[in-house]
Amino acid sequence: WAASSFSSSERASSSGLPASGGGDISEVPGVLSVKEWVEFAAAVGTDITVALANAAAPVALAVASSSGERRGWVDLRAPEMRTAVVETLGGWFADPAREIAGCDLKELLRLAPAVGEVSVARLFDLMLASYLCKASVHGHSLEEIALERTGAKLRTAKEAGFDKGAEPAVGDERVGLWVAERLGLIERLAPVLRQELGSESIANLYWKIEAPLMPVLVGMEERGIRLDVDFLRRMSAELGEEITGLEAEIYRLAGERFNIQSPQQLGTILFEKLKLPAGKKTKKTKSYSTGAETLEELAAAGHELPQYLLRYRELSKLKSTYVDALPQLLAADGRIHTRFQQAVAATGRLSSVNPNLQNIPIRTELGMKIRKAFCAAPGLLLVAADYSQIELRVLAHIAGERAMIEAFRSGEDIHRSTAAAVLGVSVDLVNAEQRRAAKTINFGLIYGMSAYGLAQALGISTKEAEQFIAVYFARYAGVEGYMKETLAAAERDGRVETLYGRVRYLPDIQSSNWNLKENARRMAINARIQGTAADLMKLAMIAVDRRLRVEHRQARLLLSVHDELVVEAPAAEAPAVAELVRSEMAGVAELAVPLVVDSGIGPTWFDAKG
Numbered sequence: 001w002a003a004s005s006f007s008s009s010e011r012a013s014s015s016g017l018p019a020s021g022g023g024d025i026s027e028v029p030g031v032l033s034v035k036e037w038v039e040f041a042a043a044v045g046t047d048i049t050v051a052l053a054n055a056a057a058p059v060a061l062a063v064a065s066s067s068g069e070r071r072g073w074v075d076l077r078a079p080e081m082r083t084a085v086v087e088t089l090g091g092w093f094a095d096p097a098r099e100i101a102g103c104d105l106k107e108l109l110r111l112a113p114a115v116g117e118v119s120v121a122r123l124f125d126l127m128l129a130s131y132l133c134k135a136s137v138h139g140h141s142l143e144e145i146a147l148e149r150t151g152a153k154l155r156t157a158k159e160a161g162f163d164k165g166a167e168p169a170v171g172d173e174r175v176g177l178w179v180a181e182r183l184g185l186i187e188r189l190a191p192v193l194r195q196e197l198g199s200e201s202i203a204n205l206y207w208k209i210e211a212p213l214m215p216v217l218v219g220m221e222e223r224g225i226r227l228d229v230d231f232l233r234r235m236s237a238e239l240g241e242e243i244t245g246l247e248a249e250i251y252r253l254a255g256e257r258f259n260i261q262s263p264q265q266l267g268t269i270l271f272e273k274l275k276l277p278a279g280k281k282t283k284k285t286k287s288y289s290t291g292a293e294t295l296e297e298l299a300a301a302g303h304e305l306p307q308y309l310l311r312y313r314e315l316s317k318l319k320s321t322y323v324d325a326l327p328q329l330l331a332a333d334g335r336i337h338t339r340f341q342q343a344v345a346a347t348g349r350l351s352s353v354n355p356n357l358q359n360i361p362i363r364t365e366l367g368m369k370i371r372k373a374f375c376a377a378p379g380l381l382l383v384a385a386d387y388s389q390i391e392l393r394v395l396a397h398i399a400g401e402r403a404m405i406e407a408f409r410s411g412e413d414i415h416r417s418t419a420a421a422v423l424g425v426s427v428d429l430v431n432a433e434q435r436r437a438a439k440t441i442n443f444g445l446i447y448g449m450s451a452y453g454l455a456q457a458l459g460i461s462t463k464e465a466e467q468f469i470a471v472y473f474a475r476y477a478g479v480e481g482y483m484k485e486t487l488a489a490a491e492r493d494g495r496v497e498t499l500y501g502r503v504r505y506l507p508d509i510q511s512s513n514w515n516l517k518e519n520a521r522r523m524a525i526n527a528r529i530q531g532t533a534a535d536l537m538k539l540a541m542i543a544v545d546r547r548l549r550v551e552h553r554q555a556r557l558l559l560s561v562h563d564e565l566v567v568e569a570p571a572a573e574a575p576a577v578a579e580l581v582r583s584e585m586a587g588v589a590e591l592a593v594p595l596v597v598d599s600g601i602g603p604t605w606f607d608a609k610g
Contacts, residue, residue: 028062028180030171031072034084040072041088048092049190050102051142051183053175055162058111060175061085062183073179075170076111086112093119093215101190103127103142103182106342109218118549119215126186128210129193131343132202136505140343146185149192155181201501209500209538210342216545216557217340217350224335225558225566228373228604229327235369239319246312253305260312263290269305276303300459314364322360322370329355336374340560347527348502348534350560357561371606374566381574383555384608385581385599386564387537389414394532395446397591398499401478408593415439421475422468441472445479446529448522483525490524498531536588536595537563543584552577559605566605574601 031037040063047066052058064071076082089112092098099122102108109119130140138144143154160178161168168174197203251257255273258265267288271278276298278288292313298306331337338352345351352358361367376382387393392414396404407417412427419430419438430438440457449457455465473480490496495505504527508520541560548555548567555569555577565585569577578599585597602608 028071028073028176028183030176031074031081032171034080037072037074037081037084037088040070044070044072046095046097047099048101049183049187050100050105050108051179051186052102052104052107053157053160053179053182054107055157055160055167058107059162059167060179061108062179064183064187068187071183073176073183075172075175077167077170093121096120096122098122099124101126101186103145103186106214106218109215110222118219122207123211123214124190124194125211125214126189126193127343128214129197129206132206132210132502133193133196134505135346135348135503136507142182142185145189149189150185152185154185199501201497202503205501205535209535209542212542213342213538216541217342219545220557220559221337221339223556223558223568224331224333224337225568225605226334226375226377227326227330227336228375229330231373232323232327235373236319236323239315239323243312243315243319246308246315250305250308250312253308260309263287266290266309270298274305276306277301315366318361318366318370322355326355326373338559345534346504348498348531348538349562350534350538352561357559360561362562368606368609371609372604374605376568376603379571380568381571381601381603382558382605382608383567383569383574383578383581383599383601384564384605385567385578385585385597386562387533387585388596388598390533390536390563390595391446391529392442393591393593393595394499394529394536395479395482396593398528398532399476399478399482400592401476401482404476404478405592415442418442418472418475422471424471437468441468445469445472445483446526448525486524486528487521490521496524496527498528498535500532500535502531502535504528504531533563537565540585540588541565543588544581547580547584548577551580564609566608 031040044063045065045067049064049066051062053060053062058076060073060075062071062073074081074085076085089108092100093109093112100108101124103126105123105125105127109123126142126145127140130137130145137148146152146154155178157163157178160174161172197206247260250260254269256269258269260266264287267290270276270290271288292310295306295310299310326336329336336355338357339354341351341353350358360370374382392404393408395401396408403421404414407414413435415435415438416427416430418441419425419434420427422438422441423430423434437458441454444454444457451462451465451469454460454468455462458465458468460468486496490506490509494507494509495503497503504523506520506524506527508516509524511517511520537560541557544565544567545557548557552569552573555567555573557565558568559566565581567577567581578601582597582599586595588595600608
């Protein structure tokens with residue numbers, strides 16, 4: 001087979017990109033037999049560039065030597081060829097002297113997960129490099145990188161013949177054209193992104209955190225976590241009954257039946273029929289705002305219907321998004337296999353899809369109850385471990401705030417200490433409500449909360465909130481200094497950095513639009529803290545995974561959700577595994593304050609969470 005690929009004059013004439021090692025790809029020969037593939041793979045060299053073409057699943061692989069002199073592509077739909085390629089990939093991943101360049105290499109690792117998840121080869125991933133260099137750009141797939149950097153649109157699966165269930169014959173030239181084009185673009189982009197990644201801090205971030213994390217994530221995704229479908233069915237029935245009851249009560253209070261999901265009809269009921277204090281109207285529809293903030297204000301004022309509406313919305317969302325949806329995502333092995341995304345969140349945090357486990361509510365009883373559905377396999381237990389107040393600890397370290405550092409070092413309750421300092425009373429006299437207010441202040445300020453926002457959150461006047469903030473900064477002068485220094489640097493450089501060199505660009509920091517500028521200022525204050533916390537979590541995942549493979553080979557890391565890790569381990573080993581996880585997470589970095597980790601063990605995620 002032969003596949004003529006695009007030329008630079010056709011696709012990237014104005015990109016300014018260098019040509020690939022072997023010039024433009026005019027021909028990428030197809031490898032016809034397993035014997036030819038084995039010979040090609042043995043001769044291709046140590047440093048290689050690879051490209052995958054996916055149509056629901058990987059269908060073709062193209063490979064080129066670093067010199068560009070040897071290149072070839074294979075159709076992975078041929079079973080014997082796929083088996084041979086998987087065996088070859090296993091050898092490549094296990095070779096510490098090899099460097100593999102590509103885009104979204106996690107999908108390449110997935111082809112041979114048994115070996116791929118412990119890969120020791122050097123992996124240069126354009127997706128991750130692009131993400132680290134330009135985290136604020138929306139997407140970092142090869143298609144998005146090509147469009148952003150060259151203005152070119154890559155061939156699609158449809159153009160290769162994959163459309164509406166139909167697909168081309170194995171070895172079809174169109175498939176070769178498709179994967180060859182991708183290979184050529186990766187060859188030309190790799191040197192550019194290597195150069196952009198060149199600064200020591202970003203390069204270290206890539207090679208010490210993001211690249212080693214790829215095989216860890218593949219292992220977690222392929223392993224999945226067991227799901228108790230019967231529990232969710234029972235929970236769905238219970239929620240359905242309560243939702244039906246809420247609907248009846250809402251109709252009774254409204255005096256008529258109406259479409260509860262319609263903001264326009266709901267606004268008419270609340271503000272015209274029942275004459276509740278009308279909020280603002282939306283700019284787009286010119287109808288009354290019936291969002292959560294509006295309903296919460298009305299509910300707090302004692303109005304009954306908004307209280308029922310908030311509960312109705314909470315239950316309906318949980319039921320549809322998780323309780324009813326999770327069983328639909330169950331794989332044949334009875335486990336949920338979420339996909340973790342490294343190159344999405346600008347803060348550096350992982351995100352997940354199908355399902356998005358990061359969004360399961362953690363502060364509500366029902367949100368916590370959903371965790372009972374995630375369970376260990378027979379003979380195993382789940383270990384859950386999460387960082388305690390990691391962002392405040394990172395803040396204390398970066399800001400060098402002595403009072404906060406001392407509070408953490410002495411094991412004080414930081415929120416209780418803050419309440420005592422702000423209110424001018426003894427720690428022993430701080431009540432639960434005062435501690436809650438202090439917690440709101442502590443976390444609110446690092447997220448850039450204004451005096452107005454704090455007033456709304458605490459139900460106090462803006463003037464009182466301003467006084468709280470003034471006293472807070474008087475007590476924690478280092479925090480105020482951190483905020484001033486961070487904003488000054490952001491306005492000067494248009495960017496901020498985490499402790500590990502992760503960059504958050506803030507183009508709107510100089511905007512004449514007040515809303516855009518204020519949002520950028522809030523991002524600047526939070527980015528260094530949340531980004532550093534994300535880096536610490538990723539380092540912890542790498543360290544935990546590495547030790548488990550040596551000391552507890554039957555235990556495996558399953559999930560990473562915010563500041564928490566979930567591991568599945570043999571019941572007899574669970575206590576030792578919990579201590580291992582706690583130790584690695586707590587010791588992942590030397591900060592001015594201790595990193596404290598809470599852990600638990602149980603048959604379900606809920607039980608392990610404690």
